Amino acid sequence: MWPVNDLPHSLSLKSWPTWLAKNGWFFVAVGVIVAAAIVEGDWSLRWGAHSEQALAPLARAVMETPLTVGEWVADESVQPDPRVLEISGAEALFQATYRESTQGEVVTVYLLAGWSRDISVHTPDACYPGAGFVMETSPQPFAFSYGGNSEADEESPPGLRQAEFSTAVFTKTEPTGVTRLRVFWSWNDGRGWQAPRFPRWAFGGRRPLVKLYLVGESPPGQPTHESPALRLASVLLPLLDRQIETALVAGSKKRILTP
16 A cells, blocks of 8 residues: 555646645655665675675785884784774784884884774774773874875975874873873875774775774873874885785775676
8 A cells, every 4th residue: 555645546736736745754754764775785885896805905915014114123013813803893903013223112003904884993082991091182183294105295295195193192000100102093095094083984884994003102291293103104104005005906906806
């Protein structure tokens, strides 16, 4: 049975406005349901071609991040915990602590690859408090210029790229003392390093995506721009850009060829 009221067998032009005014809710409801189904299907990867093979080049690029980057050296990468991979939804997780050879500064790098619906969530401001840290202030945006590998943007000097980070300081008090860490985080889907306020809306659910954390000690009073994490970023980001861009091109070819 037609789920609207008083559907006449034959509607005259004069009767249409009255009938639509009475029953228009039905068509609005159908439109909302259809739109919601399309959005949910896109975010959940139900619609269109997708394959875990498309993530393989990106996952491999993340895991092949070198342990020596300029003057920064990591002894080894940490074997990812399968439980962490499951919770994060990541296809790959690279974790290593780098030490600068001249000044001895230490920065830990976390690099994750996966679908944007998973990788765009679980940010430090949500995760670190669960580990006993207190966030001193709300996350702040931070723009960082570094040497690039391709033609520069019109707004940047030649040879430079712009990375957008979110950053915050987290402290944890223990019997042995106070740990104070500054964390920078950002995402890259092939369009550069970005830190949107609402990353899940910005990246959607269907993009292969990389998430980066840079974590370094932050003594009281240290300005953000003096963080050792940024000194590592200046030599690490150009390398990551090259690896990510190559991997995304290879992954997009797999998505096209996979039925």
